Amino acid sequence: MCGIVGYIGREQAAPILLEGLSRLEYRGYDSAGVAVFDSQTEALAVHKAKGRLQVLSERLHGGADLDSTVGVGHTRWATHGAPSDANSHPQVSHSGKIAVVHNGIIENYAELKAFLMEQGVPFTSETDTEVVAQLIEYFYQGDLLQAVGRVLRRIQGAYALGILCADCPDQLVAVRKDSPLILGLGEDCTFIASDVTAILRHTRRVYYMEDGELAVLTREGIQCFNHLMQPIEKEVAAVDWEIDAAEKGGYEHFMFKEIMEQPEALRRCLSPRIRDGEIVLEDFPPDFLRDISRICIVACGSSYHVGMVGKYHLERLTRIPVETSLGSEFRYMDPIVDQHTLVIVISQSGETLDTMAALREARRLGGRILSIVNVVGSSIARESDQVLYTWAGPEIAVATTKAYTTQLALLSLLALKLARARGTLSDSEYHASLDAFQALPDKMEQILSRRDDIQYFASQYFNHNSIFFIGRNLDYALGLEGSLKLKEISYIHSEAYASGELKHGTISLIEDGTLVVALSTYEKLFAKAMSNVVEVKSRGASVLALTTERRREEMARIADAVMTIPDIHDLLLPCLGVVPLQLFAYYVALMRGCDIDKPRNLAKSVTVE
């Protein structure tokens, strides 16, 4: 979490930094700051403010007040020290000479701080980052890069750093270890950024930094170094995201825009991969998907919910045992992985630290790593043996939507491909499933065109305090995502339960008027789902059901309200079924006046453990 940006060029730096930060606010938004080298005073000018970036931006009149052509900026998701002006970044050394922006955590900061305090260095914040700024100054003897190198030998943890020194205003230093950082090459200018959306307006030519690398940026170019401080040559990558893909384009919220973009995102993700009745995945080595005796899926948040659906699909289609684990749990559970284990890592950002740690543990144990990722060139993508990109385009809203559906579609396609390769699926089943993939975007468009119905349901239920989602099998996995969407953006307490488990405890919470969202899209278990609806109704619940068109009437006889999705092959039910739940969460949050794109306490890219 936290977003970093840096600029050195010939234009005024502050407006560029603030504009870049506005694209990174999804990474953290409890405070923001910039440090620039002020050409008048020949010293660093540091401006920070608690709260949204807008507070800082207004205070600085969009940056127009700051006369400088070099600087760094930061938007924060607090880890060490509460959100406050003092704890905001940039953190500055005691003489004011060194300014540092940081994404990550310095794990041994306490002992380093104690050491520096013994040397008489005064501290002004509670952050781990201030230690880095003070330590650089402690070692600085006229060569910034050398001082940074000495600091890197002493700090432990995860960090992407942008460093500016008042003595050398013609350079910026960037460092990366376990937190994302890219470098941008413009005309007479260079950039540092946590992700490409921050600099897309200025350049599409980037370097992806590897762990342990450093870089010195000047107006003329970028020199990169390895962890031994030896100069290295890196390949320039071209980014193909469109600028307007990262803009709201007339929509009130990114989340709504991204919900509406889903059919197009699915077309981009699926069309090139289904050709002449066959699934054509990326160029995997011929043996990569052979001799697999076990599959482990690891992910966090919504990506984990994709993995839950994936388990059902993969086991049913391929008969290979599948375990889906949370990234944050995987490495601590002594996982069973060997060279015949396919480890599927799912991540929108490709930077989630827990997921990354799980990947590394799986690699250490000899597993074959296949990742499903949205952000091209991200850490998880680069550390995997093979990558399937979702091609959903930039996703800005903290609550994921189009990344979820494209991940799900891609994982389902992979399940089908594996089943075909193993001969566990008849030709006719295979082709029927493939036809369903091709019909998916159009069917999703039908749901989106009827969004007013869902808005109406939201208006009926938005003031409930607690909402339960129930379902079995695929519908249970779907309920987990529906419930997460609702709680993260509307702040309504919500839980998802496997319907059969209700009677083992949770049903005691059902009383007159409790809202239960009953999911019953999975045809095979429709009768069971109906029984559970009856069960909660007879205890006073109001039931908002989600089912398929073909079951609408039957469900309407019992439920208080019914949302439907077009009939589709089982494989793609959750992919369609999630759309009404996304819309429901969105409209409920809208009616409750919530900050939809930036819910409290959250961040989109979670790069701390």
Ligand code: G6P
């Ligand atoms: C955060 C986001 C979620 C996301 C999760 C995992 O919590 O708000 O939307 O599902 O991280 O992120 P990843 O980028 O690994 O999919």
